[in-house]
Amino acid sequence: MQWVPEYRDDINRVERFNAVARITHWGHTVTFILCLFTGLVLFCDGMDWLATIFGGYAGAGLVHRIAAVLLTLFIAFFVLFDFKGIISWVKDLLRFGMNDIIFVMKFPLDFLGLPVKMPPQTRFNGGEKGNSMLTPTCVIFLVLSGYIMWFPAIFPAGLVRVAYPTHDIAMVFATFMVCMHGYLGSFHPGSGESFWGMWKGTVREDWAKHHHPIWYEEAYGEKADAEKE
Amino acid sequence: MARKTNLYDVSKCIACRACQVACKDWNQLPAVIEPFKGNYQTHKDTNGDTYTIVKFIEHEDDPAADVQWNFLKYQCMHCFEPACMDVCPRKCIYINDWGAVLKDYDNCIGCQYCSYACPFHIPKYRKRQDIVTKCTLCYERVEEGLTPACVRTCPTDALQFGDRDELMQYAEERVKFLRVNGFPNATIYGKFELGGLNMLYVLTDSPDKFDLPVDPKVPGQIPFWQNWVQPYLGWLIPLALLGSATSFVTTRILANKHGEHGEGGHE
Structure with missing residues (x-):
């Protein structure tokens, strides 16, 4: 039984994510998980043992704040160094079409491992589009409500009161998506190759052709080659 | 055990602020000096080192009459159903057996959830210890058979402490007396508000004239x-x-x- 598909450099590979996107992604992975575990200390009851790992509740609070600031800085880093990448990402999300709807509807079968024929996908498939929309939205809400809760004195009291449930709701949805994303981006046999896309930056050409034919055609197909020349 | 309540009768208060000083003294709280704001009120609001303040509220409703000066001792209301207790993620707020809402400061992490859940916005952040503090109804004095420091020091008996039912009777008599003696809007505050407060007020006018919410509610969020x-x-x-x-x-x-x-x- 294999966990993540083997990395094969004997097969032709194409670039999927550039360095800035990958640094942002993994930076957010670490800081989000730190924030999550230090935050669950308060969200769930009876989490003293988890708080102890961070040196008690005060320590957990400190780690939470440091990780939150780093998480914010990674957003700034992404915006500063690859704004074009964000624009093309958003553009791809706006191409949400029939193929994506069919993908999402058929996806539960694929999720369980049943063989399904999916319509051709753009750079991000229907599920990835959903994740790309929901998770960053939740993170933006988490960041905003987090700073409001951190410095309540400089915000109107009504806003502070809204920030508490907002932080919790955004946390739950973001964590839900992160759990699914973490699994689908690694151990799920079909989509596991995309792990290498985010880790090493490249994916197998045949995988790209099979899973994201529209993207492959536009980025690396004959037409794209012709345009480059 | 029967509830023990603090009663504050506005009509007897001369705003000497001895209660404020006695509170600081007993709780060993440092002075917090705020700039002069154009009236006699020492502090704008309660703060991490000031559990109780006397508000000086000015009204000029009737141009023919003089300025109406309303005093109000302001501190934790010790609600029967405290919102602060519900939201505390460390479960460090509790009600003791005679009705004081207390905080276990050892477990407080200074998150300030209680501060913003409180309909009166009373608990305040104390930066030097990273905790949120408020009036304790001097539970440690009461348990030794004494009255709270503010009550002990009040020179006009505007503050009284004791059995809630007895004080409620007294408050009703006072309101009756005040209504026929020039204060037709006199009322009790804390009897039904938020399901009951363990702090009773005898007011000479409607609560809004004392900067108190007329129908306080826990914020919907x-x-x-x-x-x-x-x-x-x-x-x-x-x-x-x-x-x-x-x-x-x-x-x-x-x-x-x-x-x-x-x-x-x-x-």
Whole structure:
């Protein structure tokens, strides 16, 4: 039984994510998980043992704040160094079409491992589009409500009161998506190759052709080659 | 045990602020000096080192009459159903057996949830210790048979401490007396407000003239957060983990059944 598909450099590979996107992604992975575990200390009851790992509740609070600031800085880093990448990402999300709807509807079968024929996908498939929309939205809400809760004195009291449930709701949805994303981006046999896309930056050409034919055609197909020349 | 209540009779208060000083003294709180704001009130609001203040509220409703000067001792109301207690993530706020709302400061982490859940916005952050503090109704004095420091020091008996039922009777008599002696809007505050407050006020006018909310309510976001988001929504996370684990198993079982997937994933 294999966990993540083997990395094969004997097969032709194409670039999927550039360095800035990958640094942002993994930076957010670490800081989000730190924030999550230090935050669950308060969200769930009876989490003293988890708080102890961070040196008690005060320590957990400190780690939470440091990780939150780093998480914010990674957003700034992404915006500063690859704004074009964000624009093309958003553009791809706006191409949400029939193929994506069919993908999402058929996806539960694929999720369980049943063989399904999916319509051709753009750079991000229907599920990835959903994740790309929901998770960053939740993170933006988490960041905003987090700073409001951190410095309540400089915000109107009504806003502070809204920030508490907002932080919790955004946390739950973001964590839900992160759990699914973490699994689908690694151990799920079909989509596991995309792990290498985010880790090493490249994916197998045949995988790209099979899973994201529209993207492959536009980025690396004959037409794209012709345009480059 | 019967509830023990603090009663504050506005009509007897001369705003000497001895209660404020006695509170500082007993609780060993440092002075907090705020700039002069154009009236006699020492502090704009309670703060981390000031559990009680006397408000000086000015009204000029009737141009013919003089300025109406309303005093109000302001501190924790010791609600029967405290919102601060519901929201505290460390469960360090509790009600003792005679009705004082107390905080276990050892477990307080200074998150200030209680401060913003409170309909009166009373608990305040004390930066030097990273905790949120408020009036304790001098529970340690009361348990030794004394009255709270503010009550002990009050020179005009505007403050009284004792059995809630007895004080309620007294308050009703006072209101009756005040109504026929020039204060037709005199009222009791704390009898029904928020399901009852363990701090009773005899007011000479309607509560809004004393900067008190007429019909105080716990802000709506707080019960939504505590009764819906906190207990139920979090279950989505174990659901995602369970779903992933199920998929992890079934994909591998089905792969064995249908033969291995092609190298690039499912073909």
